[in-house]
Amino acid sequence: MGIFTREKETAPCTVEVSHKFESLHAHVRFNNGAVVHPGDEVLVHGPEIMAPYGEVVTEDRVATITRASGLGRLWTRLTGDLEFMELCEFSFSGEATL
Numbered sequence: 001m002g003i004f005t006r007e008k009e010t011a012p013c014t015v016e017v018s019h020k021f022e023s024l025h026a027h028v029r030f031n032n033g034a035v036v037h038p039g040d041e042v043l044v045h046g047p048e049i050m051a052p053y054g055e056v057v058t059e060d061r062v063a064t065i066t067r068a069s070g071l072g073r074l075w076t077r078l079t080g081d082l083e084f085m086e087l088c089e090f091s092f093s094g095e096a097t098l
Contacts, residue, residue: 003070009034013063015044019051028063039068039076 011034017026028044036042044063051057068076 006069006072007067009065009067011063011065013044013061014058015049015061016056016058017049017051018056019053020056021054030063031060034065036065037068037073038080039073041066041068 012031014029014031015026016029018024026049028042030036042063042065044061046059046061049057049059
């Protein structure tokens with residue numbers, strides 16, 4: 001991995017999409033043991049997966065992992081905490097809204 005270059009690799013994966021009352025999620029598991037690091041991008045190939053309400057759909061797909069450059073990985077690690085804090089912004093008001 002170079003400091004400025006990004007490498008691509010393909011990996012077989014299993015996609016699970018759940019559309020249940022107790023669990024609404026989409027997960028990707030790489031079947032070859034590939035690991036995604038900060039700054040990496042993942043593109044799962046194939047048509048959109050829609051799970052009907054109350055069901056879980058599992059499909060085998062192929063994904064392309066674009067590895068972050070050394071500089072990109074460093075930047076993601078340095079700024080990741082700041083971006084996380086943006087997700088934590090919230091406020092409370094003493095007034096009830098109708």
